[in-house]
Amino acid sequence: MKILLVCKDIGGYARKLAEHLSIADQVCFIDTAALAKPFDRAPKILRRPLNRWAQLRQFSKAVAAGGRFDVALIINPAQIEPKQLTTALSASERRIAYLYDSFSRWPMSREALAVYDEVFSFDPENAEQYGLKKLHNFIYDDYVADGDPGExxxxxxxxxxxxxxxxxxxxxxxxxxxxxxxxxxxxxxxxxxxxxxxxxxxxxxxxxxxxxxxxxxxxxxxxxxxxxxxxxxxxxxxxxxxxxxxxxxxxxxxxxxxxxxxxxxxxxxxxxxxxxxxxxxxxxxxAPIYRKYTLQGWTETVFASR
CATH class of the missing domain: 3.40.50.2000 (Glycogen Phosphorylase B;)
Incomplete structure (x- = not known):
């Protein structure tokens, strides 16, 4: 399966997800926080629009290089520039969103949510209010327990x-x-x-x-x-x-x-x-409960119809 994964990955969690998905699938991961800003020294009035233009070109080039995708998974779409979102969604057969912030921090309208085939939210109150699928964050690394009581x-x-x-x-x-x-x-x-x-x-x-x-x-x-x-x-x-x-x-x-x-x-x-x-x-x-929260269990839920 070809997956387009898009996230402003400031925390690094989405990269862990991308690495896991890449074990079995073809993944194009775009971290919008890592897109270059070549015009940071431009005059202030021009800096932001020029950087947006440059980042959209980088984003579009990365998407085009992947061709057509079976599914796009967008994490926290409210943090992604609208033109980047349009580019990603138009290149994908299925569209899935995962929200790991609450609407109190990153609000989305019902119209914005409606463009996705499925929307998962980590916030149970948001999920109930907006008719979204309740999900949870994931265990991104299995730490090896060494028996040390802790420093x-x-x-x-x-x-x-x-x-x-x-x-x-x-x-x-x-x-x-x-x-x-x-x-x-x-x-x-x-x-x-x-x-x-x-x-x-x-x-x-x-x-x-x-x-x-x-x-x-x-x-x-x-x-x-x-x-x-x-x-x-x-x-x-x-x-x-x-x-x-x-x-x-x-x-x-x-x-x-x-x-x-x-x-x-x-x-x-x-x-x-x-x-x-x-x-x-x-x-x-x-063990069965623990597995549910691992990356394997999480991806099985999100991509259940793969």
Whole structure:
């Protein structure tokens, strides 16, 4: 099967998907975030339109080189330039969209959704409201468990300052337990007076670097973005590495892999972390459930009619 996969792949997740699909299928992967911007030194008034024109030429050339595709899988179409979308969809027999952001961040009209044969959403509330197919993010790497209890008691990496107050509440909750060997990383400018256990940084971390820190930690933190009901990739990184999760997202209670031994749902405004949750061992997830969230299980769902 010939697959055209398009995504503004800032996080690197779509590249993992492309690598998996390429094992059995012919895949043309276009990361729109990686398209060159040759006119960045042009006068400001011309810079943006000239770069859009240049990127559309690059995009169209890549699509044309692949000929006709059996299916186009567009991830987060709202992040793709409209002319690039038109080029991709017109070159494909079937059109599938996967939304791994909520409409609160990247809205789409019903008219925009209607051009796809199938639309999957990671957000259960969006899926219900718009009649989309509910899906989830995926385990993009199977980490090898080495039995190490972990260098850090808890780990999180996130971008932006909006969720820092919630993270500070979690830091204080760990402090009250006498647990201070956590690693909390936030990608933004340093915030004066923030909890001293939080480290601020500027350069985005690679998936490989995040994966190494996940393996070296015992608990992964997940603080939902406002308006988000879908589960972030943190859950699936934790599942692959057999790590526990502390989260503010109550929707995890509805998933078949939920186990209170592994996942603690907290009140963002008043986080309470029982010492027993921190000290108790991880409970393994049954293999059939785990497989459902792997790339193999995910692609079988999305391309069910291949």
């Amino acid at each position: 850090y008691s808890a780990f999180v990496v996130m971008a932006g300052k909006d969720r820092v107050p919630a993270l500070e509440g979690l830091a204080r909750a760990f402090d009250q337990l006498g647990v201070t060997d956590y690693k909390f990383l936030v990608q933004c400018k340093p915030i004066p007076g923030a909890h001293p256990g939080i480290t601020f940084f500027e350069q985005r971390m690679s998936l490989e670097s995040v994966g190494e820190l996940v393996k070296r930690s015992r608990i992964i933190l997940d603080i939902s973005k406002p308006g988000q009901a879908g589960l972030s990739f943190r859950f699936f990184e934790a599942m692959a590495a057999r790590k526990k999760v502390i989260t503010t997202n109550r929707h995890v209670l509805d998933y078949d892999f939920y186990n209170p031994a592994n996942i603690l749902v907290i009140d963002e405004a008043d986080p309470v972390i029982p010492e027993s949750f921190v000290s108790a061992p991880y409970a393994d997830i049954p």
